[in-house]
Each structure stands twice: as C-alpha cells, then as structure tokens.
Amino acid sequence: MKQHFGQDGVHFFDRVTGLNVLLDEITVPADCLSLAPKYVSIALTNLCNLKCSHCYAPKNNSSLEFELLKVWLKELDDNGTLGVGFGGGEPFLYKNIAELCEYVSSDTTLALSITTHGHFLTEELVSQLKGKVNFYRLSMDGIGETYEKIRGRSFQQFTDKVKIISRNSKFGINFVVNEKTINDLDNALSFAESVGAFEFLLLPQVKTPNEESISIEQLEKLKEWVNRKNCKIRLAISSSFAEGFPVCSFSESDQTQRRFLHIDASGTLKEASFNTEGVKIKSNIIESITVLNSRRELI
Numbered sequence: 329m330k331q332h333f334g335q336d337g338v339h340f341f342d343r344v345t346g347l348n349v350l351l352d353e354i355t356v357p358a359d360c361l362s363l364a365p366k367y368v369s370i371a372l373t374n375l376c377n378l379k380c381s382h383c384y385a386p387k388n389n390s391s392l393e394f395e396l397l398k399v400w401l402k403e404l405d406d407n408g409t410l411g412v413g414f415g416g417g418e419p420f421l422y423k424n425i426a427e428l429c430e431y432v433s434s435d436t437t438l439a440l441s442i443t444t445h446g447h448f449l450t451e452e453l454v455s456q457l458k459g460k461v462n463f464y465r466l467s468m469d470g471i472g473e474t475y476e477k478i479r480g481r482s483f484q485q486f487t488d489k490v491k492i493i494s495r496n497s498k499f500g501i502n503f504v505v506n507e508k509t510i511n512d513l514d515n516a517l518s519f520a521e522s523v524g525a526f527e528f529l530l531l532p533q534v535k536t537p538n539e540e541s542i543s544i545e546q547l548e549k550l551k552e553w554v555n556r557k558n559c560k561i562r563l564a565i566s567s568s569f570a571e572g573f574p575v576c577s578f579s580e581s582d583q584t585q586r587r588f589l590h591i592d593a594s595g596t597l598k599e600a601s602f603n604t605e606g607v608k609i610k611s612n613i614i615e616s617i618t619v620l621n622s623r624r625e626l627i
C-alpha cells in the first residue's frame with residue numbers, strides 16, 4: 329500500500345480498492361514528513377467545448393506539456409502523494425490523455441481520478457482506460473431541463489455516458505449548487521443512486537465572471553437539505569465550504585499540513601483551483617511546494 333507520512337500520522341492507501349487506513353497514534357518526526365501533499369488536482373488543459381456560466385476555468389488555450397507533466401507526476405509519487413485528479417477545462421480534449429493515464433498506472437503508484445463532462449466518453453475509450461483510471465467524477469449540475477440549459481447538451485446523452493462508465497469503473501456525480509440547481513437536489517441524488525454512483529459531491533458555487541458565489545440563504549437551504557437527507561451513497565462537499573456541514577473532522581495537526589494542492593493549465597501551483605495567486609513551477613515541483621508553504625507561513 330502507498331504511504332504518506334504526515335502530521336496526522338501515517339496514512340496507508342490502496343488505489344485499487346480505495347481503502348484508507350490512518351495510523352494517527354504514530355507521531356512522524358519532522359525530518360520524515362512527506363514533502364508532497366496527499367492529493368493534487370491538475371488542470372491538463374483549459375480547452376473546453378461547453379460554455380457553462382458557473383465555470384471558473386480561464387478562457388484561454390493553455391495546456392500542460394506532456395513530458396514535463398510526467399516528471400512532475402513522478403516527483404509527486406516519490407514524495408508521498410497518494411492520488412492525482414485530472415481536470416480542466418475538459419481533460420478529454422488533452423491530446424495525450426490516454427498515454428498519460430497509462431503512464432500514471434504503469435510508472436507510478438498514484439491513484440488517478442478524472443473530472444469530466446463525460447460527452448467524449450465512448451465504450452472503446454472507457455475500456456481502454458479500465459483499471460488505469462481509478463475513479464471518474466462526472467459533472468452534472470441539475471437534471472433534465474436544468475442540465476440542458478446549463479450545459480447545452482441533451483440529458484439523455486449524458487445518461488447514456490453515465491451508463492458506459494457504470495459498466496466499467498467506479499464513479500461519482502459532481503453537482504454545482506447555485507440558485508439554478510438547488511431545487512434539483514432531491515431528483516439529482518435519486519438519479520445518482522439509481523445509476524450506481526459511489527459518491528454525490530456538492531460543490532457550492534464560487535464566484536465566476538458570470539455568477540455570484542452561493543448566497544447565505546442558499547447555503548443554509550443546502551445545510552437543511554443535507555441534515556434531513558438519508559443518502560444511500562456517500563455524500564461529500566468541497567473542503568472550502570465544509571464548515572457547518574456534518575463532515576468527518578480532521579485532527580488539529582492535520583489541518584496545519586497541506587492535504588491538497590492544485591496545478592493549473594499554465595503550470596502554476598495553487599492552494600485551490602479557483603485561487604488566482606500561486607507559484608509558477610519551474611522544473612522542480614517540490615521546490616515550488618516549499619515556496620508556496622513559506623508564503624503561507626508569512627501570512
């Protein structure tokens with residue numbers, strides 16, 4: 329099993345089964361701590377063929393360089409990262425996507441998830457990636473007409489793509505919560521349960537050029553919904569909105585160490601995908617993590 333040595337203890341992880349074991353009774357000496365965070369999300373490209381108004385991905389054509397990306401992935405793997413998540417833009421518009429998944433699977437011990445709108449997935453592609461991608465995150469944000477208005481794509485076509493994934497891999501549904509989608513929550517969760525999703529991930533709206541952040545009233549409505557809902561599948565929420573929701577709490581020491589980082593499509597390392605500030609990665613990613621950490625300590 330892959331190990332991460334953190335301030336919260338030693339974390340063992342199996343990428344095939346998804347089993348996590350945290351030995352929090354172990355105090356890891358400072359000079360043995362893993363230098364990389366547990367999870368890193370990577371925007372492979374900003375390219376996308378859809379135009380969702382809630383999207384915060386920059387509207388330019390930046391994409392990460394394939395050979396450089398492989399070096400960074402190896403470095404993260406060697407320094408304790410447990411898993412990486414590819415996103416975008418739309419990651420299936422990244423020209424080396426299949427080759428990259430193959431690399432993660434055969435040359436690293438990293439778990440791999442991909443966040444996608446799903447419309448490029450075919451039986452052939454999904455079976456080619458079977459066993460290489462450990463988890464798919466399908467972006468849905470509303471069902472039926474709501475979905476179609478936001479995404480400009482048929483909900484039936486989306487459902488067909490979900491069925492392809494469900495026959496081949498573990499997957500979850502990502503759901504951006506805003507005033508357009510909040511009333512679809514009950515039906516969307518029932519849909520996720522009926523198609524065999526493993527997780528329903530709530531993503532409260534963050535501010536974008538076209539949308540305001542989720543309002544306090546809507547956030548309260550969401551909390552009420554979560555508190556009264558009896559889900560058959562795992563319910564999750566983005567960490568930046570977790571406060572006030574009934575989530576598993578982390579130990580105090582764990583909160584002081586970075587658990588997640590993000591690399592955007594221009595090669596900038598950030599605390600979260602929607603942050604505007606970060607550190608441009610030169611050649612060595614661990615060096616960039618150190619710079620980002622030292623900036624945080626100065627705040």
Ligand code: SF4
Pocket residue numbers: 376377378379380382383384385416417418445467
């Ligand atoms: S599919 Fe994703 S990346 Fe593309 S526009 Fe919509 S939110 Fe943005």
